[in-house]
Amino acid sequence: MSSLIERESEILADFEMFDDWADRYRYLIELGEKLPALSEEHKIEANKVQGCQSQVWLVAERKGGQVVFSADSDSAITRGLIALLVRLFSGLTSAEIATANLTFIEKLGFAKHLSMSRANGFASMIQMIKRLAAQP
Numbered sequence: 216m217s218s219l220i221e222r223e224s225e226i227l228a229d230f231e232m233f234d235d236w237a238d239r240y241r242y243l244i245e246l247g248e249k250l251p252a253l254s255e256e257h258k259i260e261a262n263k264v265q266g267c268q269s270q271v272w273l274v275a276e277r278k279g280g281q282v283v284f285s286a287d288s289d290s291a292i293t294r295g296l297i298a299l300l301v302r303l304f305s306g307l308t309s310a311e312i313a314t315a316n317l318t319f320i321e322k323l324g325f326a327k328h329l330s331m332s333r334a335n336g337f338a339s340m341i342q343m344i345k346r347l348a349a350q351p
Contacts, residue, residue: 219311222303223319236328240292247294250301253287266339268332269293273340275347281306282348296337304344312348317341 217225233239257274264271269290276283284305288294304312320326326334 219303219307219315223317226299226303227319227322230323236324239328243295243299244291245295246298246302247288247291247296250286250294250298253285257285258287264297264336264339264343266342267293267336269336271297271336271340273297273343273347275344275350280308282309282312284344284347292333293336296333297340300340300344304348307348309348312345315345 230239230242233242253272253274258270258272262272262274264273267288269288271288271293272286274285276285282304284301286297286301288297304315320337325337329337
């Protein structure tokens with residue numbers, strides 16, 4: 216399993232292949248389309264990410280020393296964003312997730328290209344991932 220830094224580098228390289236933001240958005244939507252659907256039993260209030268305009272559900276499961284995430288959303292771009300975070304964090308340890316500084320998000324340019332509400336929702340997704348990873 217690759218480290219957080221290696222995963223960040225891979226994601227940056229993937230997005231750098233695209234010259235404009237329209238192509239990056241299409242790629243983000245494709246990532247969301249590849250995300251396995253979350254079963255209906257997990258689409259409950261307790262698993263909802265608070266602070267997102269769209270509905271986003273996030274579930275964490277412990278496997279050995281690693282935290283494995285599953286997620287879903289009712290919005291194509293938001294589903295792509297959560298798919299990106301699942302790709303980044305799933306399979307890491309709680310400690311790796313807790314200490315992640317995520318500077319690559321700024322390098323991707325999301326802060327400049329996401330709407331304020333979507334950027335706030337993205338931050339809420341990251342907060343929930345870190346909170347779930349910290350639980351025993």
